[in-house]
Amino acid sequence: MAVVREITFAQALNEALDYEMSKDPKVVVMGEDVGLYGGIYGVTAGLYGKYGPERVRDTPIAESGFIGTAVGAAATGLLRPVVELMFIDFLGVAFDQLYNQAAKMRYMFGGKAKISMVLRTTCGAGFSAAAQHSQSLHALFSHVPGLKVVMPSTPYDAKGLLISSIEDDDPVIFIEHKGLYAIKGEVPEEPYSIPLGEADVKREGKDVTIVATAAMVHKSLEVAEKLEKEGISIEVVDPRTIVPLDVDTIVNSIKKTGKLVVVDEGYPRASFASDIAALAASKAFDSLKAPVKIVTPPATPVPFSPALESEWIPSAEKIEKAVREIL
């Protein structure tokens, strides 16, 4: 009998790391404060005690150095590093090692290199952490060919997707929304994997499709529940991975409802939201009965004051308004 308990998103990730480390000695964890401290969000808690300082490595604040180290270790096939970038906002000081190195080695070397590594990082606003600790930059990674980009919304998905990501032979950017770490959900005790590239329909509906990512999935579900009382049926599709993208599930849903709202915490321009809107326009145009609506933050840095930040983050009210406009 499978044992299913309610655990947090952070605990689910911890179980995935623990499982992979116990199974494969090549899996090592590296990053700032991931050792004794257990990670600033507790995701690596207990691993240092269990696997020791050789495999759970605290690093200097030198993101390019330790991410590049992971790339080189992966390229040799000697290790399968899981690296933690404390905030996705810090990628600027290390981006070259991801977008020019990890992402391109396989292609440039004619398919001979395997860069089996995972970069775990955090995204999301809502903590008055201001413009350099609150962004959702998945679009930047998704723009560059060669990186897989994973963005779970539930504890169940988090565990299964992290296991798949570590076992994948490509560089995977695994993005954890900070607002999700404490949420609880049912998670089987035993290991399981969720294939990358398979969206999940979090709620079935027939009137409007909402495609949402990470924390926005929960806000969209909240809106769907509320509007159900008025007889409005909303389908919520969570792509779960931005690259690869489960185009079929998204397009089929749009074809079914004829209406699309994309909800995402990334900036609006050249974004995940505009990408999905373009997908609808090119692959489901004949089914569309209304303009595609996009709910994202404005194109501004993330503000500090709670009074401003709550306006900046896409809210349930804004999602509801967008849905009503195309009903």
Added chain:
Amino acid sequence: MAVEEIPKEKLLWMYETMVRIRVHEERVAELFAQGKIPGFVHLYVGEEAVAVGVMANLRKEDYITSTHRGHGHYIAKGGDIKASMAELFGKKTGSGKGKGGSMHIADLDVGELGANGIVGGGIPHAVGAALGIKLNGLDNVAVAFFGDGASNQQNFHEGINLASIWKLPVVFVCENNQYQISLSYDKQQAIKSVAERGKAYGIPGVSVDGQDVLAVYEVAKEAIERARRGEGPTLIEAKTYRFRGHFEGDPQVYRSKEEVEWWKKNKDPIKLFEEKLLEKGVATREELDGIWEKVKKEIEEAVKFAEESPWPSKEEVVEDVFSTPTKGVLVWQW
């Protein structure tokens, strides 16, 4: 190190490998001028003793990371020259199936983890290879090659610092050819030698004449043996000089013809080594000439292979991006 202390076989390997790099690079210059090689190329002529002096201490299982000026490292590490020549031409049979070109040649089978188009980009990869070696309990080493310009990059600082605190089996070899494109070394750094920076990381820093293959060999030997013993990294600066421009076609307005001629006349690493080999009676003139003939033939065969190889097919544009296939769309095409 004196000639007498090194077996003849190794001395001749060094000579032959330097000649192979020289002949390869000069032939590539011709082919580039003829328009047969697309893109741009950065040649290693004049710097041969650095790659060869270091690589004479390495095993096949050891790793190296290279630079945009990487042909010499590739050849000295034992990379397949037919595959690299075909890659320079952009052919299907190339080391990267024509997708990488001169700045991205790699041969993972011999531990050559790749040339790199980003200055300093490969330094942390050598650190990562060394971490893999250490955690797997192996006695191999990794060597990062990079230029004087790269020693101002964050990856130099962050990579060496990591290797130092983790005592990893890696050797950092700075090929100080005295110009980062046009900017001379004295205008990039206020110190006399990049090796001085070793002190900042608590590791040995050694400067060596990069035109003297035996001097490089000796310094690298000590550093590599130290790394194999688990005593941590060393920073080596090899002072060298590129006889050609930064890239083929470089007008070289930043240095005089006299300066270049002086180096060619007085500090050609092959000529200097040749004189030593003849003087000590390690080889005869005929033997050395025979090496040049053999190598020239070999390079011509590689050129012929490249010229006769097919172009990649159009379908290959979208291949080799990812390893693990998925149900969702990975390689997007509208």
